[in-house]
Amino acid sequence: MRSALARFARNRLALLGAAVLLGLLALVALTPLLFPDDPFRLVGPALQPPGGRFLLGTDTLGRDVAAEIAYGARTSLMIGLGATLAAILFGTLVGGLAGYYRGGVEIALMRLTEFFQTIPAFVLAILIVAILSPSLTSEIVAIAAVSWPGIARLVRGEFVALGGREFVLACDGLGAGDARIIFRHMLPNCASAIIAVGSLLIGTAILIEAGLAFLGLGDPNVMSWGLIISAGRAVLRSAWWICTFPGIAILLTVLGINLVGDGLNEAMNPRLRER
């Protein structure tokens, strides 16, 4: 673990990504102080260009774009983390069962995983949110539903490899139950792989969330980056800043997450490098 951290710290790009993410976390933490008002509140004249009293300008209704972006950061992180955690839980369950029990269970579960990897993910996510009606929960459910297959394949592979190792056979020989072998011995051994691959999922999840919100499938009562862009689209000709700044926020966030994720992958999974 320590050597992995050292390897991570030597990766300059990963450190840059970590710095970007720290900045974002600071923004989220300081939001209530910087922008005490509700981001939906009208605070000034409509369509003020950036640079004046409002650093990033105001939108079509006279809301502060900077405040909207700060509150949107919280939403994006919440959905990104929530959906990734759900996807990891479900993917680990499916992959773990398949890799531990093998045989028919494995064939059935892996077919299911491949099926979910084949079908158009974003279209399915749209359908799920549309059917459950737009809200934070349905966005998390939809994104998790299209993100778990990668984790399932990873965990299955790790479990199959671990299953033949001596320490697992020894546990089995000593009479340890399935649950004990899985939770005490096998899962901790693939935790680092799961964390590394899962960290990259957060970035994808944030991109999917932005797309959903852009199409009008975000929670209408919660500020999000996609929502700002979709509202600003109508006045793109006269007010470029409304669409521009939230997009930069998305880009920087996802870039930071990807850099950190790549760094984690190289540090923790030297075997998976360049794959």
Place this chain on the structure above:
Amino acid sequence: MRLARFLGHRLLLAIPVILGIVVLNFFLIHLAPGDAASVLAGESGAASPEYMEQLRHKFGLDQPMATQFGVYLLNMLHLDLGYSFRNDSPVASLILDRLWPTSLLMLTAFGTALVIGTLLGLAAATGRNSWRDAVISLVSLVAYATPGFWLGLMMIVIFAIRLGWLPTSGFDTVGADNEGWDEVWDVGRHLVMPAVALSLFYLAVYARVMRASVLEQVGMDYVTTARAKGQTETRVMTGHVLRNALLPVVTMAGVQAGNLIGGSIVVETVFGWPGVGTLAFNALQSRDLNLLLGIFFVSACLVVVINLAVDLVYVCLDPRMEL
């Protein structure tokens, strides 16, 4: 003959996938709050009570679940995807009408991403750790993190509004009535920005995969042999490495086919491109769930077809592939 058997085998494998999509659609209809008939009718309240009754009868919604599923499956297999009340037209023909613009956009974006991505990956790998490699890696890192719809909006601001070089939206100039090459030119001008916005992400993906793949191949014995024979570096790359290095890129292209369809929904919406994506957006606006289900079904079938094509390309590239 062997090729025909191979294709037949792959088609057999596609059947469970198609069936799976039907099951998933059926499940989603019943996941929706309220009556399944109101989901199938689209916008709640818009359909007449007679039509709702007809729907219930047609889909056997008063029957047990198993019968309902049987009826639904039968309808889907006949490509009877239902009727869109909002658009006053059968779902299947609505989608078919929009298939051509979407295919044009997707193929253009896909081809651009594949060709340029592969070339960039090759350029990065041959100049490993040089400034060329660094620039290409940086560009693909940024492209990896850029939402396609935002990129599209920014291009509209710069190239259409500020510079006035390209049209902002649509498939061709309304009312221009161009013919022949004029029409091709006109559509081409409208196609540039959506195709770039859609392809950039995949371009980055293929560049990354290609770079890693070339670097892996360059260390192989056959490359050393080719060099020992005195072949030029260009000849080693184009004649030996390229074909082998392309295999993982082709695999990745198949994996990404489904995502390309999803990406085209947001990009088409941004540019008002009259394809399946815009149809999906309009269906969302009017909560026409059955039309959305139809689009999901058709796009999933499309992915199956694309994967078949990828398998064929794979066989052509690598004769060692077991047919």
